[in-house]
Amino acid sequence: MAQPITILVGTMTGTAELVADEVKGVLEGSGRKVEILAMDHLDAGVFARPGLFLVCTSTYGQGDVPDNAQAFLSDLKQRRPDLGHVRYGVIGLGDSTYFDTYCNGGRQFDELLAALGALRIGERLDHNASGPDLPEDAGAAWAADWLGLLDAAEQAAA
Ligand SMILES: Cc1cc2nc3c(=O)[nH]c(=O)nc-3n(C[C@H](O)[C@H](O)[C@H](O)COP(=O)(O)O)c2cc1C
Secondary structure: OOOOEEEEEEOOOOHHHHHHHHHHHHHHOOOOOEEEEEOOOOOHHHHHOOOEEEEEEOOEOOOEOOHHHHHHHHHHHHHOOOOOOOEEEEEEEEOOOOHHHOOHHHHHHHHHHHHOOOEEOOOOEEEEOOOOOOHHHHHHHHHHHHHHHHHHHHHHHO
């Protein structure tokens, strides 16, 4: 049975939201139920939702998560819930001209979720705004590959 997917979006100027919309379309094409939640006002309790999670966030400041993701990230760091039941993916947006902090927003979530016991499915997508690919195209291609991994994991578990 294909699990539903919740996409959690951290964004400053809307690019991550655009990517999430595109990714949602790809994932829904496989018949999955997909919901996008902006990270504003979220807390650690969101991980009680059934199904899989996809974090889609950009990077700002000095390798920080966007403003709308800060309270959510802090809550996770403070409460440190056991996320052993959580399976997730990460799309991080950044720009390689920020050499030292490239895509650090997505990496921060990735490392924290893993430290809390969650298991990432597939590799993280780190999208480079200075690279040749549009973020929504890179996200859609990544999502198609991710779907294959989800299907394989669910079949193995069945
Ligand atoms: C003021 C500013 C600071 C940024 N800082 C970083 C950074 O530290 N590391 C990084 O990889 N990208 C950084 N970026 C690039 C953004 O993360 C990237 O352009 C992203 O696609 C924006 O997505 P959003 O519209 O969803 O916020 C920065 C961009 C701006 C405008």
